[in-house]
Amino acid sequence: MKHLDTDRDVLPAWMTSHSVAGMPELNSVKKNKAHFNVERSAPDILKEFHATQTVGIATELLNVAIIENDQENADIAAQFLKNKRLLSPSLIKLLHNPWDFQVPDRPTEHPISILKKQLKLSNNNPLIWVDLSREYAIFGEQERSIKAMLAALHYANDHRWITRIGARVFVHFNEPDRAHYTLLKNPSIKTDPWLIATEMAVSRKANRQSKLLSNGRNILESNIPLIHMSELASSFGTLELLNGAEKKAKGFFKQSLLAPNQNSLAQAKWAERNSRLKNLVNVPLDSHVVAYEAQYWEAYSKQNIPLAMDFAKAWYNQEPYSSGPAIAISYLAALLDDYKLLLQITTKGLIANPHNSTLKLNQIFAWIASTDINRIASEKPNFVDKILRTLNLLAENDDWSLKAHALANTGMFHYRTGNLETGRQQYNLAEEIYERHAPNFRFVLLVNHLREALISDANWAQEIMMRAAALTKNIDATENPGAIFYFRKIEKLSNKSGSWLFKFKHEGATHLLADELSNEHSNTKQVTHVDLESKFWLPERFSGKEIFRPFTLSSPPTKNKP
Known part of the structure; x- marks a missing residue:
């Protein structure tokens, strides 16, 4: 039974569009460390929804509200779509109130069928196309998956997350050169740390030298919030490690762990397994942290096989x-x-x-x-x-x-x-x-x-x-x-x-x-895990450890209804 994983790199996880709501990647990169000043568009769409009451506007409101972490407006749109039986399985999980026992546990329709119905009402919605591409990939439908992702990129070729996921799709289907071309088409490729981190990883997959290394190094020396530099530092650490420079790699990995996300945590565990860099990070094995890949390797390294x-x-x-x-x-x-x-x-x-x-x-x-x-x-x-x-x-x-x-x-x-x-x-x-x-x-x-x-x-x-x-x-x-x-x-x-x-x-x-x-x-106890898509990500309220806040879940609900 093979268990080596030397090919892992700092590529983004391809999750549903709804499950990435509230993640730092969706925020603008600011050089000051004050609060992000993101313009909200959900209230304007809500006005249009009240005036039209159409499924297309409701779908748009729901997607925008989720990305903007606007729970109130997301609930309004979700309730409308639920009544129309147009909620996808991931949305049912995401918006499910644990105290609302009337929400069905199992959707009656296949997710691909639901997403296709949503596209008939909102064909230019890139988030629906991204989710459809993912569903096709799960079922091994390469041609359809790529076609759906190309549609998403057509409608949002300058969107950081969609560009990164588009590149991830092409790497998944063993087309790294196409992935690289997708990244280079984004107008922010030379200044965005998330895009540069992915470009470096894709370049390694394509066996080519990244031309953005100097751009990336300059960003790592800037004063933008640390969470935006985590994957970039991790990608530089991976580069140095593959080049045999473990001392330099260690410095980059440590920088990536100052404010890590799931990906940089998992890459640090990869570095521990595949080099002499040990004890870079001890990932918490509790249900309030969502870093499943890294937690799997942490539990496995401790020989806690059931927990792993x-x-x-x-x-x-x-x-x-x-x-x-x-x-x-x-x-x-x-x-x-x-x-x-x-x-x-x-x-x-x-x-x-x-x-x-x-x-x-x-x-x-x-x-x-x-x-x-x-x-x-x-x-x-x-x-x-x-x-x-x-x-x-x-x-x-x-x-x-x-x-x-x-x-x-x-x-x-x-x-x-x-x-x-x-x-x-x-x-x-x-x-x-x-x-x-x-x-x-x-x-x-x-x-x-x-x-x-x-x-x-x-x-x-x-x-x-x-x-x-x-x-x-x-x-x-x-x-x-x-x-x-x-x-x-x-x-x-x-x-x-x-x-x-x-x-x-x-x-x-x-x-x-x-x-x-x-x-x-090991003294580690079994824990009950919360599905990633069952809650919004709330970056201010989670773990007592500062570095884990960007990717942890809120505390579990109390036994009595609040």
Whole structure:
């Protein structure tokens, strides 16, 4: 199971237009640090709405009110659209009053259908086009997704957020040059820190040198509010880290964390995993902070696998089009021996990312782990042959980690079909690749090999157990938290009765054991997460820690209605 993520960069998360309401990115960049003086247009649109009472004006009022954080006018428009049955699922969540039990939990229409109806009434609304593009991407409709985003860019080519999301769309569909062109078309590209941060990341994806580095450095030395420079500093930190200048990178990352957002937090955790820069930031693991990707990695690094799973699922709900959270959930599901979930999430992930090799390999892993292969081979020999051909093809990949992953899956296949020696050979080949390219992660491979040797009752199982136990004394727990968690689980299961297959399937998959292992290593408690789109972002009232205010949620409601 692959879990490396060396390709992460400072690209914006592609969330719904409604969920970004109140985020600092939507504010003007001012060089003084006084309050932002943003002109409000919702009151003027409200007057027009009262005069016309049309769905088109109501939709416009709702979108503008959400972006301007105008809850009162948003409620007026939302109520009108709700009566017309034209509220999208994300809006129902966003505007839902927890004390209003008459709001239905499930919308009756598909979100794409609802968005199309809204476009018939307001065809030039770029926010609806952005949301439609996102929905198409979730369902793997590349051509339609790009077409919808091009419409959004046509109506708002100078809008910072839409430009950044447009670039994100093209990167998602592996068109970084097109993403770069989209950014350069924005008239503010040379002066806007958010746009420059994205341009630098997209340039790296396109294997080209950014021509805006001097512009970015000048901005970092200016006196604009720190939150507007967070992603830019993070992007410079990433650049220096990739160039091998860790000392310079550390300074930029520290600057990015003075007033971070979700993206810069997640990139700091990425830097910790992929360099010698450790302890850059300790992300709070509570439900008032919305930084799901960073929180997932924080919980995972602490070996709190059930809590990491909670954050990974929240991250997936926020970015269901992305392969990152789907891969994270599939990896954690393997650690929990939850192969039903592993199959579900890889299947969903492959709809949005049909060419992602890691998701394909993780899906095959789940199928092997949960299937009587010998029975399937007798009933559908062509299907089993297709699985092996896929593994053999991926084992020829130029990417060493994918090659090792495919060899390990092939080894697992042979173990499960009774060809123990062949399975052992395949795992050993994979281990040799890790030894050459990433020796610190060889333990991950060894633990997976151990599981299959134990299940197959191989003569060499105890030998692998001893090798793995010896490695635990020399490896850094922060580099291999998942593998160490699973090895500790194997040690716990060794004291249980029954076959190893039974123990992994019944004892190893219980949350009770997972919670026990997590609690032994961490005192962090389980938390209940709030859906990102269930509340507005309120930057003045959140966490007691100053640096987390721009991206935290308001305190949970009291038990009694206010």
